[in-house]
Amino acid sequence: MESFDYLTEEDTAIETLGSPKIDSPVQCITIQGQEIGQFPCRNFVTEDDRVVIDNSQKYFLECFEKGKSPLSFEKAGPRQKIYFDPNKIKCAIVTAGGLCPGLNDVIRSIVLELYYIYGVDNVIGIPYGYQGFIPQYGHPVIDLTPERVSYIHERGGTILASSRGQYKTEEIVDALQQLNINILFTIGGDGTLRGAQQIYREIEKRGLITSIIGIPKTIDNDISWVEKSFGYETAVEDAAKVLRSAHVEAVGAPNGIGMVKLMGRYSGFIAASAALASREVNFVLIPESDFDLEGPGGLLIALEKRLEKRGHAVIVVAEGAGQRYLSDLPQTKDPSGNIKLKDIGTYLAERIHRHFNEMNREINLKYIDPSYIIRSQPANSNDSIFCGFLGQHAAHAGMAGKTNMLISLWNNEYIHVPIRAAVARRKQVDLVGDMWMSVLESTGQPLLKNNP
Amino acid sequence: MESFDYLTEEDTAIETLGSPKIDSPVQCITIQGQEIGQFPCRNFVTEDDRVVIDNSQKYFLECFEKGKSPLSFEKAGPRQKIYFDPNKIKCAIVTAGGLCPGLNDVIRSIVLELYYIYGVDNVIGIPYGYQGFIPQYGHPVIDLTPERVSYIHERGGTILASSRGQYKTEEIVDALQQLNINILFTIGGDGTLRGAQQIYREIEKRGLITSIIGIPKTIDNDISWVEKSFGYETAVEDAAKVLRSAHVEAVGAPNGIGMVKLMGRYSGFIAASAALASREVNFVLIPESDFDLEGPGGLLIALEKRLEKRGHAVIVVAEGAGQRYLSDLPQTKDPSGNIKLKDIGTYLAERIHRHFNEMNREINLKYIDPSYIIRSQPANSNDSIFCGFLGQHAAHAGMAGKTNMLISLWNNEYIHVPIRAAVARRKQVDLVGDMWMSVLESTGQPLLKNNP
């Protein structure tokens, strides 16, 4: 079980632009089917609807003993009173970072919720990520009407396009002011959310009435207090298909080795889950679990043994695994400021080739890097439904005047998480948890360490 | 939010065959990666690892005030001490009821976990559900080795085959005795689980050392204290594809109506979720929400209006919806004793045809019943991973000597649920919850009641 000790009550508090005084146009549900509600509106969320961060009995008892309230997050959902007048408001949506299945679903859901449920008909899309705010690039903004977004969920990618660059917070807020944006929905990963925090601070400094609502987008599934991120399950599904290809290639040639590099800069969730889904993987290398290459306990000898025993092997390597082997190469950054990972996949392929070459043993290594094929898929059904909820809850949160927060699923409930809590630490695979145990069991892979 | 009031502490207590005294062969994990554990084995579950049933702050505070412990379920997972000696044990697996994606994944996972992790090499499969226990049918049992189950997850259905019949508990327990079964893994729905309860009681009566572990199988997703059942997500995915077909047919003809009947005898989860995934449905009819056909607020007039406005319509009807319209027909039961539902799909098709015929208006109704196409699919990746965990946890529970229980996922944690708690009530779509609200929003369907 992860340790949540670092979180404080303050970290769970959501900021607002002011107190909501306008009656929500969301239909009040008091009666439905066989039951009659005691309270006027049973579908609205109130401020004491909160979700405890940890549903273990231990945590409960601990709080009990110490006489302290458990930490909890605000529940997402429609509020009876909202902050913004739907008739006067203008909203913007921006998508930043790499592609991820479901981006169009989230865009579509926000637009339709704002339009049909709140009556907001002034929504624009910012093209090419935060770059779209910067005048020098001259990208025109995009009108987002229900017609425009009606079928976009059937296609991968984002109709707004994206970019990875870092841009001056002041220029972005200038643009927000000029465009008169009241709610900015920002769909992006760790870097994008940190950018959103800075935008929030600049907005506060200038005293603007603009809400910043994040929807966490990380195909790596590595943002804290986010049970799963949209697109992740679709990515696992498509990654598992590629692992099947790697397996077919591996068994199809003498000493065949199928090696697949999967997404996962700091967290190996995709590699681990895809291995579990495909059931045909022998080695899973993830950033969280260091491995030796050389030596009796290292990967090369383990691979040798596997080939001797079975004649083929399948290796999955997350892009952030084994970075220490690349440390002698100079470090570079991508336009978003993310440290550019050196390519562990081609490095390993080369090392394995060299190893068996030196032994004068024929191997047939087939290396597959499916990153763009996976990122560009449309969301599967489960992700599509999930994106629908994320977009709806983002619209609810924005209309209620919440800000500097993101929409999350946590232990099966949609919640509001302050951006600062989400970016404080990175979510990683728990090396004594169910998932990794199951990976070790199903692959049968050894520790891959000379001195464990 | 569902009401959990009916559950008592007793309902959450798991029965055992005796105290586990044998050291588990599951590898003890004390150290891994960057962290060093304080306790000897960090991957074992202890008896005070329990999951609180309700993670709302309200429930927490309520318990707090009343000074009572919260209700909780035992966490699933490997125990440090087990009850059965792996070398002496014999296990059996049975699958009963209708097909559901993932059956083979669960079988595979149980067999591999028992074989590779616990060293149990005596596992058999009972063919054709409980019928396979009854001597008169003469079905031979099936040896379940790792080789036999290696690729079965790639195919839909169940390699053990299934059946729906009810059979004498005594005869079943006679067979268990004769076969010398120590753990029976029973994969089935409501009826199968009730049967398992009776088998448990008969076993207790006879003083046998046989554990009964259930894995809930319901494509309808309608078992209580089970957050989601395996195969359900795959079913939604395939159902959503069929809804897309219905939409294409609807827009392709003058006054085109695409109507799809989906699984859901008492609970409309598949219909509601598939509608959310496809985003092209106009009417969703589920058992939980009664609807009128005739009258100004009824379905027929609503459909008329929709056709006048848009020229086409898509209707999804769960098989258990609108049963009151079929009440004049005589009631029948299937071999499992389930009440046979009269066919609401063909009834509605006929009623709609008649309605527009009387108006002398051309319609083109295309009716699709994809039930078997959906049930027979292999599990998608997410379900496949899920099935893997269910099977592993079932093996852990059985080896630990637990009995009369089932494996469940609850608020993101795998737990043990006593069968009696699971079958006490049926899980249904919450008509004031997120999902149904979202269905109403995305379809725009009216209440379909003359006097709401």
Place this chain on the structure above:
Amino acid sequence: MESFDYLTEEDTAIETLGSPKIDSPVQCITIQGQEIGQFPCRNFVTEDDRVVIDNSQKYFLECFEKGKSPLSFEKAGPRQKIYFDPNKIKCAIVTAGGLCPGLNDVIRSIVLELYYIYGVDNVIGIPYGYQGFIPQYGHPVIDLTPERVSYIHERGGTILASSRGQYKTEEIVDALQQLNINILFTIGGDGTLRGAQQIYREIEKRGLITSIIGIPKTIDNDISWVEKSFGYETAVEDAAKVLRSAHVEAVGAPNGIGMVKLMGRYSGFIAASAALASREVNFVLIPESDFDLEGPGGLLIALEKRLEKRGHAVIVVAEGAGQRYLSDLPQTKDPSGNIKLKDIGTYLAERIHRHFNEMNREINLKYIDPSYIIRSQPANSNDSIFCGFLGQHAAHAGMAGKTNMLISLWNNEYIHVPIRAAVARRKQVDLVGDMWMSVLESTGQPLLKNNP
């Protein structure tokens, strides 16, 4: 081998509106890559580019002996001289009959070829089949621009919608006159093509300058002189998936019978091909091959034997098979005037149930009718490419002033076939040809006749 004796030279002659005098805007290709052409334009088709109807040596020698020229069809493709002035012309596209994968691909291809290659920017779509010509229905025509059709091939169905009705030829030609249509591209089956012939005759009578170009659309693949029709391969692919479902259901229950009804009113191509693709079918029933139900050689006894031997069976029945068993029911017609087939699928299901009921034997029959699911799919890649060529060749033919003809693929070449040749006979499965032999071999099904 089919007998082609009925075809005369006159049947292969293509009619034209007049002699083409305008230089084609299609780019002339004289040189490319390594070769240099001897003639000015190597990509244009001339009038002596003709495709012999029969590529057997026997046919060749027969002609040789008799000193007669072999029968041949005009090759499709761009002509150096065209009949219509691209700047002054107006074209229309209509889709009629049931849905079929690839309709949108054909529409898209015609529009893009006319626009980008010939410079025709005045193309309209007639909505809802020939019904769209009839004023009383008030359907507005649809502008077909490159933007409008850009992505339509990704969705099933037809953006123009379709209908099955028969409408007065005079009214249709009135509309063509009023709309000033010079080329009508009509995408439809047997009935639609016969309608096109009548339209052609009425046009001729009135002395209009309007070309009628057909693109044969028949998911049943049953039009003569058409090697394969678009959408057919996609249909087989999806049908084969359904057969896999039927097989999974069949093996999953005691005496399980999976029965699937497939398209095929008069020709069993889909049933036969899908059975070959799935390799899990035991009985294939098609209109071309009569079968007995009762008696020692009939289907019921054969099914009994199969169940006794293997415990399950898969049956595929084309919708037009076994019509004689339904002959006592009154005959009806659909709006297009096609004789409505009585439902052989439900009839057989009922007969089989009754048969085993009388024997007091439990069976589990799962009946699947996937028609709309298959018809509504988008084209697969091969069909999509094929549709692209059909549309391009249709545009070439129309611009060259050809009329009363359709575009076809014949022995691997695109050709022009007079409509009357195509509708003279129906293409059927050759009962001594490769395909049916292979079906008999792979199913192992007996003749199913009491007195063969």
Place this chain on the structure above:
Amino acid sequence: MESFDYLTEEDTAIETLGSPKIDSPVQCITIQGQEIGQFPCRNFVTEDDRVVIDNSQKYFLECFEKGKSPLSFEKAGPRQKIYFDPNKIKCAIVTAGGLCPGLNDVIRSIVLELYYIYGVDNVIGIPYGYQGFIPQYGHPVIDLTPERVSYIHERGGTILASSRGQYKTEEIVDALQQLNINILFTIGGDGTLRGAQQIYREIEKRGLITSIIGIPKTIDNDISWVEKSFGYETAVEDAAKVLRSAHVEAVGAPNGIGMVKLMGRYSGFIAASAALASREVNFVLIPESDFDLEGPGGLLIALEKRLEKRGHAVIVVAEGAGQRYLSDLPQTKDPSGNIKLKDIGTYLAERIHRHFNEMNREINLKYIDPSYIIRSQPANSNDSIFCGFLGQHAAHAGMAGKTNMLISLWNNEYIHVPIRAAVARRKQVDLVGDMWMSVLESTGQPLLKNNP
């Protein structure tokens, strides 16, 4: 139209081991359904069933004028008399070269045809291509029974595994002798077929009674007198999906370029067809059509213009395109002796990056190499049916004592082609044919030459 001038009558003659004298166990079909045959067995192929190589009227008339017989190939199919006694025969199957969808389908079809139709129950598989014949590798042969091959068509690759090496013909024939093989079915490409020819000659030299039947396997579709090779359509289907990913990535970033390298060492069929299927490609580079990189007519300037106009571009490059740009690098060969192509994909990516870097313009190039993902897929339905026929006809040909030939589809008929005719020239994309014209039209790509 391709030129066939180089073919002589001798090139079309099939060699045989001797005259067939044994009655075929293939069932004689004389009567079926409504027709009664005039001849005893209507399903058998006779020696004057031949398929003319060219079905153009021009070729016909040319032969007519010159008074010469047209060139033709022997028709494939069952013969009334066969050469081998099914009870005494032993057959072997070998798969060589890279993976290709449908390999398992062909294996399955040969085995089942031999077993069920001819009664041959002694069929073995040679593992790892021709390497499996060489004793030093110690690979055990594989028994191929109906049970073993029953479901193999559902998985990609080949259950026999493959290899690319060249091995001594003498050693291979030694093994054939030792194993007592009467028919060797060899499934492979150009190199494998040339190897088969050498094996045939060695067999002849030694006077052995062993038939060599080839089934052409080339995912590139580049073997002469083979209308299409199995797996090619499946490859196009999967390649088209990857092109869609490339398009999504291209439009998703500022100046996005999606570049995909596809199979096609000497022939660009896959690249061209996939581009036609996806409809979203702007540049198609194939080996048959040389292109300039630099200069006003070159690719780099054309790409610049495209990005300026539309902001994104999709490029498809066949692996054998533009090899002259790599000519300064040393030439290497793979184990089969094929010249190893230098990687044009990474070369182009690097050149494009450098070009825009020098202009100081941001581009986002996403390079995808899906080769192994495509090769490892199972066959789609159409290919699966096709493979079934290829395998059946291979069995017929082998049993009839034919040798040194391969099974082919030509203008819609299955035929026998002498290996030497097939390997004499390579099939390539016709640069003035329909397919390439259509690619040029749909991409709008310029000639990419400075001096055309």
